[in-house]
Amino acid sequence: MGGNWKDQFADAPDVLKRTPEDRSVVWAGAVPIGGDAFVTMAGPCSVETEHQLMETAVRVAAAGARVLRGGAFKPRTSPYAFQGLGLEGLKLLARAGEATGLAVVTEVMSAADAPMVAEYADILQIGSRSMENYALLEAAAKTGRPILLKRGMVATVADLLRSAQCIVSHGNPNVILCERGIRTFETATRNTFDIGAIVVLKEICRLPVIADPSHAAGRRSLVPVLARSAVAAGADGLIVEVHPDPDHAWSDGEQSLTFTEFGTMMADLAPWCELRSCCEYALETVA
Ligand code: PEP
Numbered sequence: 099m100g101g102n103w104k105d106q107f108a109d110a111p112d113v114l115k116r117t118p119e120d121r122s123v124v125w126a127g128a129v130p131i132g133g134d135a136f137v138t139m140a141g142p143c144s145v146e147t148e149h150q151l152m153e154t155a156v157r158v159a160a161a162g163a164r165v166l167r168g169g170a171f172k173p174r175t176s177p178y179a180f181q182g183l184g185l186e187g188l189k190l191l192a193r194a195g196e197a198t199g200l201a202v203v204t205e206v207m208s209a210a211d212a213p214m215v216a217e218y219a220d221i222l223q224i225g226s227r228s229m230e231n232y233a234l235l236e237a238a239a240k241t242g243r244p245i246l247l248k249r250g251m252v253a254t255v256a257d258l259l260r261s262a263q264c265i266v267s268h269g270n271p272n273v274i275l276c277e278r279g280i281r282t283f284e285t286a287t288r289n290t291f292d293i294g295a296i297v298v299l300k301e302i303c304r305l306p307v308i309a310d311p312s313h314a315a316g317r318r319s320l321v322p323v324l325a326r327s328a329v330a331a332g333a334d335g336l337i338v339e340v341h342p343d344p345d346h347a348w349s350d351g352e353q354s355l356t357f358t359e360f361g362t363m364m365a366d367l368a369p370w371c372e373l374r375s376c377c378e379y380a381l382e383t384v385a
């Protein structure tokens with residue numbers, strides 16, 4: 099790669115670092131993302147019932163999560179699969195967030211829904227399948243809520259940054275990037291976790307970067323080690339699927355952790371998170 103390697107990111111001038119130390123901290127309610135503290139977002143793939151969500155929120159908060167995830171609008175591989183509870187799901191999320199002190203992140207799938215989702219959620223998630231839906235990005239940006247932008251499954255790092263730039267250009271600088279695995283020829287994992295993308299993003303871009311080991315892995319046994327590798331690569335946080343009874347989850351049960359597995363993963367990650375600031379320091383001095 100030549101000296102003009104960074105030219106490929108030229109469409110995203112406002113999200114690139116201006117100095118090696120440059121980094122944005124995005125506030126989700128009272129939770130800073132991209133600062134010194136590593137932040138874990140956790141919860142079920144889909145909001146199913148009040149009991150399922152509340153129980154999960156209480157347990158992930160006790161294990162150290164700061165943000166509750168849960169889909170009320172679900173982009174499924176099949177249009178005939180469960181599509182989410184919609185507004186009822188948003189209300190359950192807001193209630194669970196209030197009860198536990200967790201901030202709430204949930205996906206918005208259509209531009210028309212953006213103001214409604216923003217009433218109930220602290221962070222609007224743009225899913226992989228929507229990363230290049232610029233009308234949706236604009237509507238989400240204009241709500242003023244922080245945006246969690248997931249990398250499209252066939253999107254390059256430059257494509258991801260172009261979508262981030264689109265949100266920033268619509269007046270919303272509060273973007274969090276998420277590596278969730280990309281499509282390759284490999285079938286042993288659901289997607290191929292692109293750890294190199296995390297390192298590149300942390301080197302060139304000032305936005306916080308989180309990792310989604312659940313959708314990358316597709317199998318719960320792989321999730322804790324992928325999570326640890328994301329911490330080691332310098333990620334600012336994680337988004338992880340957790341369910342009270344994964345075998346009976348309405349979506350993505352195979353990759354969802356039980357409460358016990360999530361607790362163990364969080365405890366095991368703690369020493370790695372401690373080392374994270376040293377890792378960032380090394381990156382910045384090399385730049
Ligand atoms: C999800 O977070 O449940 C989800 C559908 O993620 P992705 O858009 O990364 O597939």
Ligand code: MN
Pocket residue numbers: 143144313339349350
């Ligand atoms: Mn899912």
